[in-house]
Amino acid sequence: MTEYETVVGLEVHCELATATKLFCGCRNAFGEAPNTNICPVCLGLPGSLPVINRRAVELALRIGTALNCTAQRSIFHRKNYFYPDMPKDYQISQYDEPINLGGFLELVDGSRVGIERAHMEEDTGKTTHVGGGGRIREAGYSLVDYNRAGVPLVEIVSRPDISSAAQARAYVDELRSILVATGASDGRMEEGSLRVDANVSVRPAGAAEYGTRCEVKNLNSLRSLERAIGYEVARQIALLESGERVAQETRHWDEGDGRTHALRSKEEANDYRYFPEPDLAPLVPDARLLAAAAEGVGPMPAERRRRLSELLKAGPEPAERRDGSTTDQVVTVVDLGLDELVHGAVTAGADPHLSLARAANEAAANPDAAKLLDPIAFAALLKMESSGQLSATQSKEVLAELMTHGGDPARIAASLGYEQMDTAALDSMVDDVIASNPEEWQRYRAGEEKVAQFLLGKVMRATKGRANGKLVAAAFAARRSV
């Protein structure tokens, strides 16, 4: 059997998080009563004219900057086709002169996916076919909501650089965090803020030419994206293996049966008759706009992950985490925007690995609160934990309190009764445990390490968790070596 490789290019439509629509002053809002955010312009009433939303241009430029694209003079085109959700029966979009050209996106694993372009266009309204299973042909009637008509979109077109369903998912996941990080979008796939179409093809491994591609639509989640590409790749390979050819067509992903289905070829036989939109002037990003766009774009996740990893190199990685979980923690922390917190804590003297671990696990449980954490207070807490003043369990409790109510970690620890046990009390507790568990103590002394946990557990139970595990372990170890 021939070996095949997968070639995927993605088109991601991103709704921009502007207050108003792309060409009029109507509110850009999701989930409101149908046909309430409309005006002559976004309804395409005769005589109305579009006026570009400067904020949308700025956000589009931000996306371009974040994706390492080149911003250029661009023009709008009209894409002509008839459909009831399109008020003017043409969509104002960009064609051969897009605002952002060429770029790349770096994924978590360090791989790069090329970006062809990221252009601006207006969204359409939403059609609901009533009756007949929701398909237009069988429907009794159709309802159109124009609230979404004219909402600004940026369409991000990748190069066909993606070689697996998992990488496609990682790409969208990374793109989503970038869009959120730049403030360009809320990134909500379930609300349609982010919509993905996948161009999928396969070819014999190492072949120079691309295979015939199919465009897969209706991918409403990362999961369906991954499943649909997996299905489509298998389908195409099966076709080729049985000597058939892949037909170039648009296919619809059905989440229910887990398959893609060809749309009627008639429905896609469109000649869009693109031509330059005469109602809008060319878009020449001026210095002020470019500056505003650049200002809105901080370091991108890939860069931030790099910076965070650098930070960790400063301290030795604890043995128990040498299993790759550090990488996951870095991704989580950057994704949640908690990397600044970690940097701040380390600068204030906290252990880098501990900072990362607490940020990725405990702080991540409540990222909104965590973002408001004072890095100095966070560092103070971590230092208490490192020095053994607080046990890990205690430290987590204090952190939870710190996130909900703020304050000083030392006071919180005191108010929770986490005063450090004095050494004398701890010593007598350890001696008591040794006295009442002579058999285990002997095994421990003989070098049976796993018994240590048993002994430690006894002390912890007796102290109701107040003892610092590290100190207790040290106390047992000290007595063994005597």
Added chain:
Amino acid sequence: MTARQAPGIGSVAGIAAAVRSGEISARSVLQSSLERVADLEADLHCFNAITAEKAMADADAVDRLVGSGLDPGPLAGVPVALKDNLCTEGIPTTCSSRILAGWMPPYDATVVSRLRCAGAVPVGKTNLDEFAMGSSNENSGFHPVHNPRDRSRVPGGSSGGSAAVIAAGTAVASIGSDTGGSIRQPAAFCGVVGLKPTYGRVSRYGLIAFASSLDHVGPFGKSVKDTALMLQQMAGREPLDSTSADVPVPNYLDQIGQPVRGLRIGVPEEYFGEGLDPEVRSAVEAGIQELAKAGCEIVPISLPYSKYAIPTYYVVATAEASSNLARYDGVRYGVRAREGKTLAEMYRRTRDAGFGAEVKRRIMLGTYVLSAGYYDAYYLKAQRVRRLLASDFDRAFTKVDAIVTPTTPTPAFKLGEKMDDPLAMYLADIFTVTANLAGIPGMSIPCGKSREGLPIGMQILGKHFDEPMVLRVGHAVEHAMAG
């Protein structure tokens, strides 16, 4: 001053001054306008709608302002007629198309609200060729307009109604739109003044689009001065039209009456060649002679790309029209064909029943020139020729201050004469389309008459935003011909 003067009801400046001073009431001016409409409308069909009640309320509002010592504006009480492709809030706006029958815009076009703000009183919506596509007004989906100067003849088009109301004296001023000559050609046929300003000078917001890059809104008047006074209130940057220009608006009266001695007037040979009616030629040459007598230097010039203007225009205009008119699909407003089992069938039937033959012809032409495989050969090439044509004018205006040509090759033709020959009809715009393609201002002024007594128009073209020069030269000719 009496409100009723034959033919018509005085000048824009005269009425506004009399109304503002309280000498006459806006109501009485309006009444005499409406009386004249009642006398003539059945024969002329200038109007698609006469909004007497609303106009009366507007006139009374003007009079109340005057009564309370407030200024109702520079066009106080001036009855104006609006081409029925300008949106008017709460007043049906049809483009003389069955497909828009009964449609009521929820907003006023910018020019309409600006005129209202200036105190003008809109009296009604004037008839036009359907969606402004035509040169005779016979393409109206309702009824053709008759030329008040000779009722067996067309008033020109597409702003035939707006030109005819001035000739008939049923309005003092009116607004039209000009995509390939639709203001200047009917102005010439009806013997009135019609001005197409520079592209971007007057907001297109609320003008129902035919061909967006060629559409202009402009005024008609009985005189150059009336036309200038109207333009004064219409011109200027407006944020709702992205193509409206951020160029200061001069006082358009300033250069009117200024001597024209020493001005260089270009006469392009291409506009005096084959196909030009000898009577039109001699009338326009007589007009040019008057300018020479007044001290202008007459400069023969050449605009070589003008010969490609008609094909270029019909590619660009129809391409844009095919897209602009897509929205009339029966889904949201206007007329919807009831039958039709599928969406496509509903679209087809609605558009088949709603559009007239010329509109369909242009939609098909425009769809064709934009189609895959034809775009480069037609649309792209036409855009290139358009740029060359515009640079013809740029070059010419380095040598001359204004260009003078006949407005039309012939005087008004008979109703029905060209209806079976679309190409012959298209050639009626041969001298006017160039200014739309180049975006420069152009005005038609009356310039003598044929032996049969039909008006002949002279076209004056100027540089971008040099309406003052166009008005100045126009006024000089007007003055000399009257004298």
